[in-house]
Amino acid sequence: MRHEKFFSCAADKRRDDLNYRASISVERIPGRFPYATWHSPEGPRDVVVWCSNDQLGMSQHPKVVGAMVQTVLHAGAGAGGARDTCGTNRMLLDLEAEIADLHRKQAAMLFTSGYIANAAGLSAVARLVPRCLVISDEHNHHSMIEGISKSGCKKRIWRHNDLEHLEQILREERGRPALIAFESIYAISGDVAPIRQICDLARRFGAITYLNEANAVGICGAGGAGMAEREGLASRIDIIEGTLAQAYGCLGGYIAGRAVLVDALRTHAPGYAFTNALPPPLCAASLAAIRHLKESSWECERLAQNAATLRAGLIKAGLPVRPGQEHIISLAVGDIAMARAMCNALLSDFSLHLRPAGHSAAARDTAYLRILPSSHHDKTMLTALVNALAEVWRRFEPSWSYQPDAAE
Ligand SMILES: Cc1ncc(COP(=O)(O)O)c(C=O)c1O
Structure with a gap:
């Protein structure tokens, strides 16, 4: 070659x-x-x-496997199209509604992975806010870093979990719309973010909060709704991002937030629009996993x-x-x-x-x-x-x- x-x-x-x-x-x-x-x-x-994301064994749970098998038999293996062609199926809409309900947000939208949800979703959110400054924890996942750099917005990195540094940046940039991007449980270290204090700073400085709950959903909080829910702070987070590939044992990612935000992202996130939708069997399996962990x-x-x-x-x-x-x-x-x-x-x-x-x-x-x-x-x-x-x-x-x- x-x-x-x-x-x-x-x-x-x-x-x-x-x-x-x-x-x-x-x-x-x-x-x-x-x-x-x-x-x-x-x-x-x-x-x-000792290194599997499937920490609750959901990928092999009989309800999850059963839902996938049943759905593949009556709906086939693939979605057959992108969301606005013929890829939007009943299972997928049910799953989006279930996720919105899980996080008690007005709406949720699915991506083909958690990585894409951050790379495409986070970048679109930032692009839609004029002169947006993205303030990113230095230990944020690669997918968030990619989303931020793809947005083309100004970015400042705050020292991992260092609230004084975050506040200093917010002060220095006062007057500019800011989006604070962070994780609830950090993927490499297992460190937990001081979510309450970050929300307090966001409120003081009028910043948007974007929380990656990939390592917490399904595991923490009532019904598996994540760390913000466990701390009683979910309503103070503007945008929650999560994955269906870790505790839920399947595949896919999502963003949950206000309906107006999700509505805008559906037409402004190319990584959502220009790709085939999640297949019905995967949606059915994720739906079964979420519903099971809400109860069990x-x-x-x-x-x-x-x-x-x-x-x-x-x-x-x-x-x-x-x-x-x-x-x-x-x-x-x-x-x-x-x-x-x-x-x-x-x-x-x-x-x-x-x-x-x-x-x-x-x-x-x-x-x-x-x-x-x-x-x-x-x-x-x-x-x-x-x-x-x-x-x-x-x-x-x-x-x-x-x-x-x-x-x-
Ligand atoms: C913090 C965090 N964000 C995003 C992702 C990506 O999720 P997915 O595997 O669904 O692409 C991961 C995966 O390990 C993660 O740990």
Whole structure:
């Protein structure tokens, strides 16, 4: 192929700066979550997964699978078109209504993923506000960063969870319409945003609030409505963004807010309009997952218990656990190459699957091991993970320790 060297150089550059992403092939086993089959070089082997977003096991729940199977039989596999051609189906409209009801917002609109909801939705919101300044937490997810840069609006980054810095920026930019973009539970660290104080600042300075609840919906708050709901603050958030691919175990993303906003976004977000709609079977499955978690609490209670037990066990074993109380647990390693080697050892020597994570492609010296417990891990699995991590820590001796952020 002509120009091949550009691509090989790009991949080599990622290898050199240790940011090359290599996936391993794992098949999750229906009915046996959190077990999966790893296709190791020596052949297939059962492993316990500790890095799945499916933290409540919803992707394999009989109601969710049943809704998908039934719908595929009577409506087919795909949506057959974009939203304003023939892709708007009954299931999809029901799902949008269910999401609006979940967040007690006037309306909701679906995107094909949470990533697209942020990349297309956030950028359109910002573009629609004249002279909009977007103020973004420095640890915001890549999809939000992309949405903000695509908007072409002026952007200022505030130090992670640092309210004084946020206030300083709002003061400096007083007089300009501002949109504060942040997450409720941060994806890499599991840190929780000071939502109430951010809402207070937004009210004082007349700013719009855009909250990414991807890591909280389905898990936190009454009926799984998220962290803002849990804190009694949902009505003070202007725009809630979420995903159907994590706690709900399916695929898709959404934005919920006032009807007038959703109405405008439907014609101003190209990433919503110029793509095929979510297929009916996926909408039916998500609908079943949301409805189930609105009623059932054992999954979230078990997840909370497992996360607390694991966190306590890791701390007792002397491992550098990033402080927090939520269901994402991060261990500070530092060097990304070492973090990868530790994960490889956990997989090959202990049959445990977890992955390293960092805040940006450039953060090669601030890598974490990110653990996602689930409602389906049992006590034996929790103990086995703590023991294996302690052993791997002894073997590799990572030197970096958790450094509190300025705001903490
Ligand atoms: C905070 C956050 N936002 C957005 C996304 C993207 O969601 P999706 O996987 O539905 O594209 C993720 C996914 O991990 C996330 O953690």
